[in-house]
Amino acid sequence: xxxxxxxxxxxxxxxxxxxxxxxxxxxxxxxxxxxxxxxxxxxxxxxxxxxxxxxxxxxxxxxxxxxxxxxxxxxxxxxxxxxxxxxxxxxxxxxxxxxxxxxxxxxxxxxxxxxxxxxxxxxxxxxxxxxxxxxxxxxxxxxxxxxxxxxxxxxxxxxxxxxxxxxxxxxxxxxxxxxxxxxxxxxxxxxxxxxxxxxxxxxxxxxxxxxxxxxxxxxxxxxxxxxxxxxxxxxxxxxxxxxxxxxxxxxxxxxxxxxxxxxxxxxxxxxxxxxxxxxxxxxxxxxxxxxxxxxxxxxxxxxxxxxxxxxxxxxxxxxxxxxxxxxxxxxxxxxxxxxxxxxxxxxxxxxxxxxxxxxxxxxxxxxxxxxxxxxxxxxxxxxxxxxxxxxxxxxxxxxxxxxxxxxxxxx
Numbered sequence: 001x002x003x004x005x006x007x008x009x010x011x012x013x014x015x016x017x018x019x020x021x022x023x024x025x026x027x028x029x030x031x032x033x034x035x036x037x038x039x040x041x042x043x044x045x046x047x048x049x050x051x052x053x054x055x056x057x058x059x060x061x062x063x064x065x066x067x068x069x070x071x072x073x074x075x076x077x078x079x080x081x082x083x084x085x086x087x088x089x090x091x092x093x094x095x096x097x098x099x100x101x102x103x104x105x106x107x108x109x110x111x112x113x114x115x116x117x118x119x120x121x122x123x124x125x126x127x128x129x130x131x132x133x134x135x136x137x138x139x140x141x142x143x144x145x146x147x148x149x150x151x152x153x154x155x156x157x158x159x160x161x162x163x164x165x166x167x168x169x170x171x172x173x174x175x176x177x178x179x180x181x182x183x184x185x186x187x188x189x190x191x192x193x194x195x196x197x198x199x200x201x202x203x204x205x206x207x208x209x210x211x212x213x214x215x216x217x218x219x220x221x222x223x224x225x226x227x228x229x230x231x232x233x234x235x236x237x238x239x240x241x242x243x244x245x246x247x248x249x250x251x252x253x254x255x256x257x258x259x260x261x262x263x264x265x266x267x268x269x270x271x272x273x274x275x276x277x278x279x280x281x282x283x284x285x286x287x288x289x290x291x292x293x294x295x296x297x298x299x300x301x302x303x304x305x306x307x308x309x310x311x312x313x314x315x316x317x318x319x320x321x322x323x324x325x326x327x328x329x330x331x332x333x334x335x336x337x338x339x340x341x342x343x344x345x346x347x348x349x350x351x352x353x354x355x356x357x358x359x360x361x362x363x364x365x366x367x368x369x370x371x372x373x374x375x376x377x378x379x380x381x382x383x384x385x386x387x388x389x390x391x392x393x394x395x396x397x398x399x400x401x402x403x404x405x406x407x408x409x410x411x
Contacts, residue, residue, distance in 0.1 A: 001295050002027040004058050005041065006048045006078065007069030008034050010323075010356035010374050011280035014287045015067055015294070016041045017352070022293045029061055035365060036355025048073050051081025058087050065090060065299050068256075071147055071277050075101035079256070088302040092276050095252040099243075100259075100276040103145050103173040110271060113246035115239050117271040118175040118263075129166040132174035133159060141178075143273075145171040153214055178263035178270050183227060184220075184282045185260045187240045188297050190306040191253030194240050195297070196232050198289070198314055199224045200282040201408075206330055208406045215330040216371055219407030220282040221320040221382055222289060226411070231269070235260060239271055255301055284354050284376045285319035285385075320385040320408045321376045322393050326357065327400025329370035333357065337367040337399040345392035350385075351377045353392065367398055382411045 001024055005016045013036045019028045020040040031054065033043030046057050049072060058066050066082045068074055068091035077094035091097075098105045104122040109115075118141070121132035133140055140162035144152030154165040155177070166172045182204075186197040200222035206212040228234075239260050247254045259275035287294070291313040300309040327334040342365060345353050354376055357369020373396065377388035386408045393403055 001025050001065060001299065002029070002061065002063040003295065004029040004031065004061060004063045004066045005037070005069060006031055006054055006066065006073060008032055008048070009070065009280060010354045010371065011278050011283045012069040013037045013354045013356070014284045015069060015278065017354070018287045018290065018294045022295045024293055025295050027063070029063065031057055034355045035358050035360050036353070049076055049078070051076065051078045054078050055081040055085045055087070058082055059085050064088060065295065065302060067091070067298055069277060071097070071100050071275065074256075074276050075147060088299055090256055090298040090302045092254050092256040093252065096247055096254040097276040099247070099254065099274045101147060103143050103273070104171065106274045107173065109243060109246055113242040115242055115271055116268060118178050120173050120175040122171065122173055123166065124171050126167060129172060129174065130163065133162055133166070136174055136176045139177040141175040142166045143173045143175065144169045145173060178265050178272060180263050180265040182272060183224065183231070183262045183264060184279055185232065185235050185240075185262060186279065186282070186286065187236070187258045187260070188301050188306065188312070189240075189244050189254060189256070189258055190301045190304045191244060191248055191255040192304070193306040194236060194244055194258070195306060195311045196236050196240060197286055197312055198222055199227050199231060200286055202279065202282050203404060203407055206325075206402070208404050213330055215325070217279070217281045217323065218325070218404045219320070219322045220285055221318065221385070221408040221411060222282070222285045223318060225382070227264070234269060235262065238269070243274070255304070280356075281321045281323055281374050284321040284374050288319040288352075288376050288378050289315045289317065291315045315378075317378055317380045318382040318385045319376060319378045320382065320389045321354070321374045322389045322403055322407050323371050324373045324375065324393060324396060324401050324403045325371050326367045326369065326398070327402070329402065333367070333370035334400050335366070335368050336361065339365045339367060339372065339396065339398040341396040342373070345375055345395040348388065348392055348395070350379060350388050351375065351392040353396070372398070372401070382408050
């Protein structure tokens with residue numbers, strides 16, 4: 001199979017790496033890629049937001065499968081353009097991707113499907129926003145209705161901070177606060193059959209102890225020994241399958257990666273959000289533990305034949321990813337800072353480094369975004385994998401580098 005991965009970040013590097021290790025894959029291409037992806041794939045300078053350009057590249061390369069990584073191209077309809085050329089594409093249609101593109105749409109789908117989630121109010125005017133904050137109370141949860149790269153959510157005890165965020169957005173969803181730990185559960189689906197992956201947990205805030213503002217994710221690990229044994233079965237039954245069935249009923253079937261962000265509350269499992277693609281950074285440890293070849297699962301989901309492929313299998317042990325971010329992240333990012341030590345980290349046993357915001361400046365690897373790298377490690381336990389991952393982090397340096405020191409601590 002010849003494959004093409006669309007995107008530039010850590011998720012796409014992890015996907016391209018997994019496909020490059022798949023014995024059934026003969027070629028891995030990526031567009032536009034990054035320096036890490038270029039080590040495992042042939043990269044092409046194509047605008048990932050242009051459906052016609054991506055489709056033309058896929059047709060010109062004669063690929064058998066296109067994998068669209070990020071949410072923005074999916075919401076823009078890039079997968080539709082690829083399928084119109086008769087090429088299998090892993091990723092939902094523009095209409096189905098609204099599950100991530102609009103929080104209000106997701107709430108409507110969940111209500112119709114009977115999916116347990118937080119009470120919410122969709123607001124556009126200042127009066128509606130103030131009334132919703134007063135009705136649902138503190139801690140206040142305010143979400144930008146559109147795409148915001150994981151940074152459009154404010155959770156705060158301060159009413160003014162919540163109102164300021166709400167007023168800065170056109171349309172927002174104000175929700176009741178959900179207590180309890182959060183879990184990410186991904187599922188591969190062809191629009192009918194749903195195969196859950198194993199649960200993972202990511203760490204959203206910039207600082208240790210979950211301090212500071214939300215980011216796109218500062219680290220993740222899997223498996224979750226503390227999660228209920230029946231969690232996957234429960235979420236498949238009550239969340240994933242009903243959501244897929246409801247979108248099919250509406251005539252907008254969802255084929256691709258359905259990501260359920262969950263809160264394990266005192267009143268039961270609730271959906272915090274849906275995403276329409278592999279999550280970053282949870283994808284990095286999940287793919288490090290995946291024991292099944294990736295391409296048959298993705299191709300079957302893209303072509304409606306998922307029930308004919310075995311469900312995903314998992315290696316024993318655990319995997320941990322620790323994100324290294326540039327100075328100023330998440331409010332801003334520093335670019336052009338020289339990165340050293342990636343080769344040394346990659347050479348450590350059971351460690352590999354995933355590139356996210358990197359670029360080449362001459363012979364130097366430099367920062368080119370907020371989240372720069374993710375150091376991923378596997379081990380016989382979460383503690384072993386965590387130790388190996390932080391050993392890799394210690395080997396890498398760049399000006400202003402920041403990372404959390406408590407990813408998967410005590411797990």
